[in-house]
Amino acid sequence: MLYPMGWDAFGLPTENFAIKNHIHPSIVTENNIANFKRQLKSLGFSFDWSREINTTDPSYYKWTQWIFLQLFKEGLAYKKEMSVNWCTSCKCVLANEEVVNGVCERCGSEVVQKEKSQWMLKITEYAEKLLEGLEGVDFIERVKTQQRNWIGRSYGTQVTFNTTLGDSFEIFTTRADTLFGATYMVMSPEHPLLAKWKDNIKNYAEVEAYQEQSAKKSDFERTELAKDKTGVKLDGVMAINPVNEKQIPIFISDYVLISYGTGAIMAVPAHDTRDWEFAKKFDLPIIEVVKGGEDVQKEAFTECATGVLVNSDFLDGLSVEDAKTAIQKWLADKGIGSVKTNFKLRDWVFSRQRYWGEPIPMVYCEKCGWVPLPESELPLVLPNVESYEPTDNGESPLAKMTDWVNTTCPHCGAPAKRETDTMPQWAGSSWYFLRYCDPHNDKEFASKEALEYWCPVDWYNGGMEHTTLHLLYSRFWHKFLYDITAVPNAEPYAKRTSHGMILGENGEKMSKSRGNVVNPDEIINDYGADTMRVYEMFIGDFEKAAPWSQSSIKGSKRFLDKVWALGVIMTDESGYRKELEAEFHRTIKKVTEDIESLKMNTAIAALMALMNSIQATGKITKDEYKTFITLLNPFAPHITEEIWEMCGFEGMLNQTKWPEFDEAKCVDATVEIVVQINGKIRARLNVAADISSADAISLAKEQEAVKAEITNKNIIKELYVPKKLVNIVVK
RNA sequence: GCGGGUGUGGCGGAAUUGGCAGACGCACUAGCCUUAGGAGCUAGCGCUUACGCGUGCAGGUUCAAGUCCUGUCACCCGCACCA
Numbered sequence: 001m002l003y004p005m006g007w008d009a010f011g012l013p014t015e016n017f018a019i020k021n022h023i024h025p026s027i028v029t030e031n032n033i034a035n036f037k038r039q040l041k042s043l044g045f046s047f048d049w050s051r052e053i054n055t056t057d058p059s060y061y062k063w064t065q066w067i068f069l070q071l072f073k074e075g076l077a078y079k080k081e082m083s084v085n086w087c088t089s090c091k092c093v094l095a096n097e098e099v100v101n102g103v104c105e106r107c108g109s110e111v112v113q114k115e116k117s118q119w120m121l122k123i124t125e126y127a128e129k130l131l132e133g134l135e136g137v138d139f140i141e142r143v144k145t146q147q148r149n150w151i152g153r154s155y156g157t158q159v160t161f162n163t164t165l166g167d168s169f170e171i172f173t174t175r176a177d178t179l180f181g182a183t184y185m186v187m188s189p190e191h192p193l194l195a196k197w198k199d200n201i202k203n204y205a206e207v208e209a210y211q212e213q214s215a216k217k218s219d220f221e222r223t224e225l226a227k228d229k230t231g232v233k234l235d236g237v238m239a240i241n242p243v244n245e246k247q248i249p250i251f252i253s254d255y256v257l258i259s260y261g262t263g264a265i266m267a268v269p270a271h272d273t274r275d276w277e278f279a280k281k282f283d284l285p286i287i288e289v290v291k292g293g294e295d296v297q298k299e300a301f302t303e304c305a306t307g308v309l310v311n312s313d314f315l316d317g318l319s320v321e322d323a324k325t326a327i328q329k330w331l332a333d334k335g336i337g338s339v340k341t342n343f344k345l346r347d348w349v350f351s352r353q354r355y356w357g358e359p360i361p362m363v364y365c366e367k368c369g370w371v372p373l374p375e376s377e378l379p380l381v382l383p384n385v386e387s388y389e390p391t392d393n394g395e396s397p398l399a400k401m402t403d404w405v406n407t408t409c410p411h412c413g414a415p416a417k418r419e420t421d422t423m424p425q426w427a428g429s430s431w432y433f434l435r436y437c438d439p440h441n442d443k444e445f446a447s448k449e450a451l452e453y454w455c456p457v458d459w460y461n462g463g464m465e466h467t468t469l470h471l472l473y474s475r476f477w478h479k480f481l482y483d484i485t486a487v488p489n490a491e492p493y494a495k496r497t498s499h500g501m502i503l504g505e506n507g508e509k510m511s512k513s514r515g516n517v518v519n520p521d522e523i524i525n526d527y528g529a530d531t532m533r534v535y536e537m538f539i540g541d542f543e544k545a546a547p548w549s550q551s552s553i554k555g556s557k558r559f560l561d562k563v564w565a566l567g568v569i570m571t572d573e574s575g576y577r578k579e580l581e582a583e584f585h586r587t588i589k590k591v592t593e594d595i596e597s598l599k600m601n602t603a604i605a606a607l608m609a610l611m612n613s614i615q616a617t618g619k620i621t622k623d624e625y626k627t628f629i630t631l632l633n634p635f636a637p638h639i640t641e642e643i644w645e646m647c648g649f650e651g652m653l654n655q656t657k658w659p660e661f662d663e664a665k666c667v668d669a670t671v672e673i674v675v676q677i678n679g680k681i682r683a684r685l686n687v688a689a690d691i692s693s694a695d696a697i698s699l700a701k702e703q704e705a706v707k708a709e710i711t712n713k714n715i716i717k718e719l720y721v722p723k724k725l726v727n728i729v730v731k
Numbered sequence: 732g733c734g735g736g737u738g739u740g741g742c743g744g745a746a747u748u749g750g751c752a753g754a755c756g757c758a759c760u761a762g763c764c765u766u767a768g769g770a771g772c773u774a775g776c777g778c779u780u781a782c783g784c785g786u787g788c789a790g791g792u793u794c795a796a797g798u799c800c801u802g803u804c805a806c807c808c809g810c811a812c813c814a
Contacts, residue, residue: 141735141736142735142736142808142809145734145735145809146734146735146808146809146810148734149733149734149735149809149810149811150809150810152810152811152813154813154814156814171814172813172814173814174813174814175814186814229812253812254812255812255814256812256813256814257812257813257814259813260813260814261813261814264814265814266814267814268814272814273732273812274812274814275814277812302732342813342814343813344810344811344813464808464809467809468809468810535756538743538744538755538756539743539744539756540743540744541744544737545807546743546744547742547743549742549743549757549758551742551757551758551769552742552743552756552757552758553757554756554757554769555755555756555757556756558756558771559755559756561771601743601744601745601755601756602744602745602746602754602755604755604756605744605745605754605755605756606754606755607755608754608755608756609754609755612755672751673751674750674751676750676751676794676795678794678795679750679794679795681751684751716794717794718794719794719795721750721795724750724751725750725751725795727750727794727795728794729794729795
């Protein structure tokens with residue numbers, strides 16, 4: 001079993017903290033690691049500290065940089081001038097995954113679009129593989145669907161539309177069958193053709209004004225205004241619908257995104273809600289081409305499963321599915337349309353204008369362009385600077401370090417400059433699990449033997465918040481490493497689970513600003529590490545969020561106190577006593593199986609119930625106590641180990657064999673069954689567990705309460721469910 | 732809008748081939764012990780005076796439904812003008 005722990009400490013959280021408190025990020029990192037490590041140790045986790053890693057250690061990020069160079073060599077890392085998400089507070093670009101509801105995932109500040117030259121990683125090239133890989137892994141469904149949504153595959157058709165200017169442009173649609181219903185076209189305001197058409201568009205000033213207006217909108221504003229459609233009709237150019245040669249107007253509108261598909265669409269107002277709204281606003285024709293809905297003048301008909309094509313010439317009478325196939329063939333034959341798969345996933349913006357990150361090992365040479373650093377020069381160590389604050393001009397703080405920036409081109413030897421942006425916080429965590437296999441290797445990121453021995457990660461538990469960030473990124477890197485045969489498996493994690501968060505006492509997420517943070521140090525100080533562990537496991541379902549309760553934790557403390565107190569009533573007897581034998585076997589079974597399925601809460605509940613039974617007898621035998629504390633050991637390792645030693649049991653408890661149960665002994669010799677008349681409980685009786693059906697029923701009928709219910713009535717049915725109940729149906 | 736999930740006491744939560752709803756714990760109540768009690772022990776604790784009624788709501792299947800079926804409401808999470 002490999003159960004490691006390490007520190008992923010590059011990135012904005014550390015750096016923002018450093019800036020706020022005027023402590024250098026490297027010192028912050030060092031202090032926090034020491035503190036976290038102390039806390040983890042105080043809880044008694046059994047991590048293998050000999051494999052501890054730290055993503056900010058040059059001996060670690062040497063290999064993060066190495067992987068970046070491999071990505072560059074394979075053409076998967078490229079620098080591009082483009083519109084990127086810019087956090088106004090962090091003064092830094094963000095990946096799409098880091099923008100949540102139009103604000104920065106980290107600090108909650110507004111995100112705007114900015115033209116910048118950025119390093120990008122072609123995660124889109126792996127979209128299909130990232131989807132396919134989900135089929136073969138044991139991830140909880142939530143995680144799988146969230147990743148599928150994020151990657152957002154859709155199958156459709158790319159169609160070429162000619163224009164009255166003699167040129168053409170392409171659109172993407174999932175509903176090629178509705179082509180006859182296309183009554184206008186919409187382009188994104190950022191569409192490159194607009195500039196080309198400048199001289200032909202009579203209202204170009206209006207177009208430019210609209211472009212400017214939408215550029216100013218933040219993502220947040222764009223979604224805010226989602227309902228009210230705006231746009232400008234291009235005056236001087238029309239599109240030609242290829243199926244009927246009709247000329248239809250072209251609009252620009254910001255409800256069409258430049259980043260998805262081709263940045264242009266055909267609008268079918270009769271069968272798309274957004275197009276319908278737009279058509280209504282601009283008074284455009286709405287032509288029904290799929291029959292089956294209500295009046296398309298009043299509402300768009302978007303359900304397509306049952307519809308039949310109309311007003312569509314050679315498609316008339318076909319089902320939507322058949323029409324799709326037919327039109328795709330027609331378009332393909334004419335050479336103006338092809339089947340196409342689109343993804344919502346965007347390439348990963350990989351550079352940050354910040355200090356606290358891995359330097360990107362690239363050099364810019366006037367003659368040679370971007371040149372990778374030779375692998376022999378890795379690690380490219382992050383220089384120790386005094387001033388690490390982000391700059392207002394959008395440059396990395398490293399840019400001011402001319403000594404470091406100015407270098408020579410590794411290719412031609414001419415003077416050149418280093419890349420001053422750094423990698424995002426997700427870089428180091430995209431492959432750390434591989435380093436755990438071989439953490440001290442200085443020849444390669446991990447040896448083939450070590451990787452083959454340990455990989456893939458058998459079981460990865462983590463929070464849901466990383467599903468479209470770290471989990472997606474690390475699967476991407478891993479798949480890349482697999483493709484260059486650097487790792488032996490296509491997927492990094494065989495099984496992925498996710499725990500619920502412990503919320504503050506008020507049911508909200510714990511945070512300093514809400515003032516509902518519980519400090520584990522205080523809990524451990526007041527109640528002990530074992531109480532803390534037992535309570536956290538007992539609090540509820542592993543996967544669900546649950547509020548912390550300062551009074552409930554006392555229950556766990558009392559339980560452990562009682563377990564301790566059992567030592568006082570321990571006898572010299574061995575084995576399980578007859579009256580408790582079945583419950584012991586049942587509890588061993590329950591705890592064993594519950595731990596396997598992460599039902600820690602019910603495992604602990606079962607131990608509490610067993611303890612109540614033991615207490616009721618006033619004593620406990622040696623073997624009973626042994627079994628009990630062994631079952632409790634994973635939850636409360638300290639107190640149980642202590643008890644083990646004090647009782648003089650041999651060796652270490654944590655190295656003792658796990659108790660075994662006998663299925664046959666899990667059942668008591670006698671059981672209580674209930675007697676129901678017409679499903680209502682009328683009596684209870686104790687019977688031998690193996691009583692026959694006939695005996696149970698006749699015994700039931702002898703009960704006074706039952707007799708009263710069945711005399712002078714017709715018995716319609718009698719049944720006995722073994723060890724549970726007798727039900728007599730009367731009329 | 733699309734996708735995923737959840738609705739059970741005052742609270743956290745148990746309960747799967749359909750078979751005693753509320754395990755276990757907290758809080759609460761009464762009593763004991765105590766100079767004292769954020770300690771411990773004992774008992775009680777879904778609602779209802781009772782007949783009975785109770786797992787978001789309305790139906791259905793069944794001898795029997797928290798569990799299966801149909802419809803519906805509410806809340807939470809993710810994505811979202813994705814063509």
